[in-house]
Amino acid sequence: MTWMQYLAPLLKGAQVTVMISLASIFFGVILAFAAGIARTSSNRFVSGLAFVYIVLFRGTPLLVQLFWFYYALPLVGVSFNLITTGIMTLALLTGAFGAEVVRGALLAVPPAQLEAARALNFSKTYTLWHIAMPQAIIEMMPPFGNLAIQNLKDTALVSLISIADLTFQAQSLRNITLNSARVYTLTLLGYFLIALCLMFAVRFIEMKLRRGPAFPRSAHS
Incomplete structure (x- = not known):
């Protein structure tokens, strides 16, 4: 077989890899924001629930998680198809690691700004989404970029x-x-190119965020 004849099956596999990676990153980011914000909540039940989720998925191997969702969960009558199982497991893991990124970025917002928001009688929700989050999300981008690459791998x-x-x-x-050299060389290049695209995408989003206004205009402006 020539080098080109190896590409068709590998490209087919690469499409599945990209789809699973992008989908799990998308849902993982949603989970990260939900759990990260919950960890900063003054409600002990909400904060504790997020803590359990984060510790559980950060403290167990991904391979064991995959096997649990694929082999063990169906024994209690709950099953998903292969792709859904892969996406769900990766998203839960990415969300658990991303939650601490979100939490750390939110806690890094200068307290004086939050005190000023309280003095102006802004609600907690308004303060979170219009004052804390626009600053925190910029600081989240480099760690989220690393998480995206880790997710791909x-x-x-x-x-x-x-x-x-x-x-x-x-x-x-x-x-x-039986040609390991050609197969795995092309596979390495495939993962590298996908990772490179992810890095450029995250960097582009970060640059756009940094060029934007520090605070969105509010209805009170």
């Missing part, structure tokens, strides 16, 4: 539950051709 594990991603296709191709 973690997608390789979904091949172990038979999802036909880039790693799964590479292993199948290698078993057929």
